[in-house]
Amino acid sequence: MSVARSSIDVASTPRKSLLSIGQVLAKLTPEFPELSPSKLRFLEDRDLIAPGRTPAGYRTYSSEDVERLRFVLTVQRDQYLPLKVIKAYLDDRDAGKNPSLPVTNGVHGASMGDDQARYTKAEIVEAAKASAGLLEGAVTAGLIQPKKVYSGSDLVVLTSIVEASSFGLEPRHLRGMRLAVDREVGLISQAVNAANGSTRAMSPSELRDKGRELSGILTTLRSVLTHDALNRLES
Incomplete structure (x- = not known):
């Protein structure tokens, strides 16, 4: 299951509630210094995020998009999980399931997988x-x-x-x-x-x-x- 493309109607959504790429970077780069426009586009290409679009084609991000981004970047950085694993988790969560990510060994977040599986x-x-x-x-x-x-x-x-x-x-x-x-x-x-x-x-x-x-x-x-x-x- 892929992330559904955002259907945000920017004309009916308060402008203050939507962020541009630059505003998203300003908000998240203190936590993730390596974040860049190309990284955001890469995550979008991998169906991990689905920003909306203005009539002119510019990407817009809601607060939910930003929190989803923060989750993806945090798990990738701290647990070293492949994006495919993160995407599968998010797909299940979006489908209303109750998935779990592979567990970590508790030391610097290195992912060890669920050895009970x-x-x-x-x-x-x-x-x-x-x-x-x-x-x-x-x-x-x-x-x-x-x-x-x-x-x-x-x-x-x-x-x-x-x-x-x-x-x-x-x-x-x-x-x-x-x-x-x-x-x-x-x-x-x-x-x-x-x-x-x-x-x-x-x-x-x-x-x-x-x-x-x-x-x-x-x-x-x-x-x-x-x-x-x-x-x-x-x-």
Whole structure:
């Protein structure tokens, strides 16, 4: 289900209740500094928002549009969810359903998926709007472990791969990410054990909790470094 195009009649709607692109940017850029007109148009192209139009064709945004934008941008920034997952959630909400977003691990908002969810091969392919071949490619690349029943985390991974494929990336191109994760887990394990020092050995659950805490810190660091590197490409 796509977002219905706004049918706001600007002639009958108080002018003060509608905002231009510039006014929306002024309202939201303090929270989202990277927001731009092209980003707004991109979200519109993805059917995540549906601004109205003036008779001259200029976009207009209602207060509901602004709050929807704020939600999309917040979830994308804080939970690292693919736009396709966010759109599916909003489509269900618009249809009057009571959907839930994939849960987070509570540390810097990194999305971990709902590990209580279970999917067969056919179900996860349908939920991610992927193909069986793409799932097989993800398994071959080590991005998803081979199994008969898949988890919510697997769904987030597969959905992200589907999103990446729109940029021409295939699972084989992402194999390096699996290797980088394995190296990072080794680094985290060493750091957590070293920080524990000569005190009592940590239980597996304590080791996981500490590891997730450090993982959240490293995720934020990696995100900022990537962001800065991309900014340098523009200069």
